[in-house]
Amino acid sequence: xxxxxxxxxxxxxxxxxxxxAGIEGAHDVRIRDGQIAELAAPGTADAAGAEEVDAxxxxxxxxxxxxxxxxxxxxxxxxxxxxxxxxxxxxxGYCGVIAMANTDPPVSSKADVEALREAAREQACVQVGFxxxxxxxxxxxxxxxxxxxxxAGALGFSDDGLPIRSARVLRRALQYQHLCGGxxxxxxxxxxxxxxxxxxxxxVSAALGLAGIPSVSESTMIARDAALAGYENGRxxxxxxxxxxxxxxxxxxxxxxxxxxxxxxxxxxxxxDEEVRSLDPRSAKMNPPLRSESDRQALIEGLREGAxxxxxxxxxxxxxxxxxxxxxxxAMGVTGLETAFAAVHTHLVLPGVLDLAxxxxxxxxxxxxxxxxxxxxxxxxxxxxxxxxxxxEWTVGEEGYESRSDxxxxxxxxxTGRVLMTVAGGQVAYRLRSFSLGVAT
Amino acid sequence: xxxxxxxxxxxxxxxEAILERAESFAEVGxxxxxxxxxxxxxxxxxxxxxxxTRTSSSFELAAKRLSADLxxxxxxxxxxxxxxxLKDTCATLSAYDPAAIVIRHxxxxxxxxxxxxxxxAVVNAGDGKHEHPSQALLDLFTLRRRLxxxxxxxxxxxxxxxHSRVARSNLVAFQAMGAEVTVCGPPTLIPRGIEALGCExxxxxxxxxxxxxxxxxxxxxxxxxxxxxxxLREYAACFQIDTRRLGPRQLLMHPGPVNRGxxxxxxxxxxxxxxxxxxxAAGLVVRMAILYELLAANERPAPVEGEGAERPxxxxxxx
Numbered sequence: 001x002x003x004x005x006x007x008x009x010x011x012x013x014x015x016x017x018x019x020x021a022g023i024e025g026a027h028d029v030r031i032r033d034g035q036i037a038e039l040a041a042p043g044t045a046d047a048a049g050a051e052e053v054d055a056x057x058x059x060x061x062x063x064x065x066x067x068x069x070x071x072x073x074x075x076x077x078x079x080x081x082x083x084x085x086x087x088x089x090x091x092x093g094y095c096g097v098i099a100m101a102n103t104d105p106p107v108s109s110k111a112d113v114e115a116l117r118e119a120a121r122e123q124a125c126v127q128v129g130f131x132x133x134x135x136x137x138x139x140x141x142x143x144x145x146x147x148x149x150x151x152a153g154a155l156g157f158s159d160d161g162l163p164i165r166s167a168r169v170l171r172r173a174l175q176y177q178h179l180c181g182g183x184x185x186x187x188x189x190x191x192x193x194x195x196x197x198x199x200x201x202x203x204v205s206a207a208l209g210l211a212g213i214p215s216v217s218e219s220t221m222i223a224r225d226a227a228l229a230g231y232e233n234g235r236x237x238x239x240x241x242x243x244x245x246x247x248x249x250x251x252x253x254x255x256x257x258x259x260x261x262x263x264x265x266x267x268x269x270x271x272x273d274e275e276v277r278s279l280d281p282r283s284a285k286m287n288p289p290l291r292s293e294s295d296r297q298a299l300i301e302g303l304r305e306g307a308x309x310x311x312x313x314x315x316x317x318x319x320x321x322x323x324x325x326x327x328x329x330x331a332m333g334v335t336g337l338e339t340a341f342a343a344v345h346t347h348l349v350l351p352g353v354l355d356l357a358x359x360x361x362x363x364x365x366x367x368x369x370x371x372x373x374x375x376x377x378x379x380x381x382x383x384x385x386x387x388x389x390x391x392x393e394w395t396v397g398e399e400g401y402e403s404r405s406d407x408x409x410x411x412x413x414x415x416t417g418r419v420l421m422t423v424a425g426g427q428v429a430y431r432l433r434s435f436s437l438g439v440a441t
Numbered sequence: 442x443x444x445x446x447x448x449x450x451x452x453x454x455x456x457e458a459i460l461e462r463a464e465s466f467a468e469v470g471x472x473x474x475x476x477x478x479x480x481x482x483x484x485x486x487x488x489x490x491x492x493x494t495r496t497s498s499s500f501e502l503a504a505k506r507l508s509a510d511l512x513x514x515x516x517x518x519x520x521x522x523x524x525x526x527l528k529d530t531c532a533t534l535s536a537y538d539p540a541a542i543v544i545r546h547x548x549x550x551x552x553x554x555x556x557x558x559x560x561x562a563v564v565n566a567g568d569g570k571h572e573h574p575s576q577a578l579l580d581l582f583t584l585r586r587r588l589x590x591x592x593x594x595x596x597x598x599x600x601x602x603x604h605s606r607v608a609r610s611n612l613v614a615f616q617a618m619g620a621e622v623t624v625c626g627p628p629t630l631i632p633r634g635i636e637a638l639g640c641e642x643x644x645x646x647x648x649x650x651x652x653x654x655x656x657x658x659x660x661x662x663x664x665x666x667x668x669x670x671x672x673l674r675e676y677a678a679c680f681q682i683d684t685r686r687l688g689p690r691q692l693l694m695h696p697g698p699v700n701r702g703x704x705x706x707x708x709x710x711x712x713x714x715x716x717x718x719x720x721x722a723a724g725l726v727v728r729m730a731i732l733y734e735l736l737a738a739n740e741r742p743a744p745v746e747g748e749g750a751e752r753p754x755x756x757x758x759x760x
Binding site for chain 1: 526527528546548549550551553554568569570571572605606609632633634635636637638
């Protein structure tokens with residue numbers, strides 16, 4: 001992330017909620033030199049030398065953390081780059097993100113990782129961790145120089161976008177992990193079963209005549225890889241769970257003592273394959289696909305009881321010409337950083353499906369699986385804060401996007417809850433343009 | 442009705458209006474001069490991204506019989522081959538101010554997208570494995586002529602339902618007209634979840650005798666390489682409609698082109714129960730009716746509208 005001045009702020013009379021640190025209630029949040037200096041009684045914090053924000057009625061959460069985004073650089077900067085992607089993250093209340101390695105070329109060498117980290121030091125407004133690929137060029141054949149990649153600063157490994165087809169190759173990577181560390185994040189899909197599928201296999205694909213991707217194409221690979229991780233004492237993170245069977249497979253692996261974590265995306269938590277009836281690839285085509293209502297319920301339940309430890313957007317920007325084509329021809333993926341919290345708040349918290357505290361906890365749950373410290377509002381912590389107005393209504397896309405791409409799955413939706421300000425890594429990373437930082441009186 | 446994108450979006454009244462109109466064009470077809478001036482001065486674009494014989498030729502002849510100017514574009518040799526996107530092709534064609542675009546495309550939803558990009562009325566002449574509404578309408582026309590009403594009739598659709606847009610449109614169309622539909626084929630070629638469309642599913646021809654109409658689908662030879670069926674011989678042994686399996690009172694239909702000896706025996710094709718050549722003949726008049734309903738029906742009152750007759754319900758409004 002760019003180096004800059006540590007924030008000096010008072011969030012006056014903010015409603016603070018950090019379920020992990022056990023903080024809940026109205027406080028003046030005093031941020032001094034980029035650190036949470038003090039949580040003072042409302043109206044009492046000394047604001048000398050600090051910018052004062054009237055946060056009465058606003059919520060201060062620990063900054064969100066997204067372990068799964070695509071910054072598209074190098075190679076696809078027409079979709080996104082480090083600057084636009086991290087700006088989108090900051091606009092969504094994120095203080096940190098992990099960028100996937102399926103760029104062009106893929107991040108497979110020490111030089112690739114070093115170049116990205118150097119670029120992030122100049123362009124990123126939130127903290128960015130970079131994964132390297134598990135296999136050279138994501139070809140699924142030979143391992144990358146995992147130890148050298150770790151030395152260069154790769155946070156972990158993933159061939160995301162593609163599964164690791166060969167059990168032998170993944171097994172070798174898990175063995176090698178004992179030497180170099182770094183969580184291996186897995187895109188779970190058996191290409192033999194998913195074939196040329198473009199959506200969830202079920203009544204909707206039958207009605208539309210679209211080739212289906214069966215749920216078991218995901219869950220059978222999770223079961224295989226969990227067994228391998230268990231056998232080799234490896235550490236794996238399963239990306240973007242979409243199906244009931246997958247949640248069951250993760251639960252079974254956890255019960256068997258496997259070191260496994262997993263994530264679910266806002267779009268899988270909020271939408272079903274019914275969305276595909278529109279045949280609009282901008283909002284309804286992604287991999288894994290939107291699945292049935294019972295799958296969606298299973299993900300919600302998994303998130304609630306902890307089988308799924310985090311919400312991750314799989315933010316996947318695409319240019320208009322890749323989406324303004326018939327459904328089967330369109331690129332897979334939707335953007336989500338700028339809308340994740342607002343969408344989950346609108347579709348799951350407000351109707352009473354999930355508790356606000358649980359969502360806040362899971363929105364930052366993606367740090368720990370990669371060995372990173374969870375953002376916290378406890379005094380003494382680095383300042384990472386998402387300041388939100390839970391009552392604000394806004395229409396997605398109406399004022400454009402921070403992201404370079406506009407393939408948002410909730411474009412045009414009116415959402416309730418908006419991020420007004422983000423502090424990331426001790427610096428102010430984002431302020432909503434229309435949010436005036438009037439001095440509190 | 443602004444476009445014909447799928448049977449799914451049509452009300453029963455709209456379907457009946459097209460079939461009635463087709464009857465009146467069947468009468469025109471018996472005259473010496475088969476051309477009517479209805480669409481004189483208007484342009485119809487026929488845009489085919491997939492090989493087609495009967496659909497493209499009958500739409501093109503239908504446009505000519507209605508006196509429209511016709512632009513016919515096939516994907517081979519066109520700018521689509523040079524990498525032009527569908528959206529850009531639509532923009533190019535818009536320069537001719539077409540009244541209608543008839544489009545066949547290998548992917549689902551293409552016609553719908555064209556409707557969003559163009560001012561013209563769009564006719565879906567087949568989009569991927571999704572819908573083929575003009576085929577379903579001509580099949581309804583053919584059956585209505587033979588049976589009167591489809592109410593309560595049992596229709597079996599037999600074969601490769603998974604890869605068939607005809608099966609999907611006809612399933613919806615037959616049910617809309619009151620028929621009960623069973624889809625039948627090997628489990629590998631019946632899409633999972635198809636029952637949700639309200640049909641029965643059978644994996645053998647054991648109960649075929651209950652059918653009033655047997656609608657056989659084309660079995661593509663390459664399905665064997667993809668392991669959908671072990672061999673065409675085994676497929677034919679289990680699912681071929683022949684004169685032994687077809688009862689004397691059952692009607693036989695097929696969207697063409699037929700693989701004789703695979704999904705149908707030669708004898709069955711040529712049997713008196715076969716409506717296959719009537720389907721082809723119906724193609725022309727039904728496609729004239731579709732163009733008429735989209736382009737001309739709203740411009741002047743229908744010739745034979747009785748007192749209190751209901752106007753067709755527009756797309757998007759409940760019937």
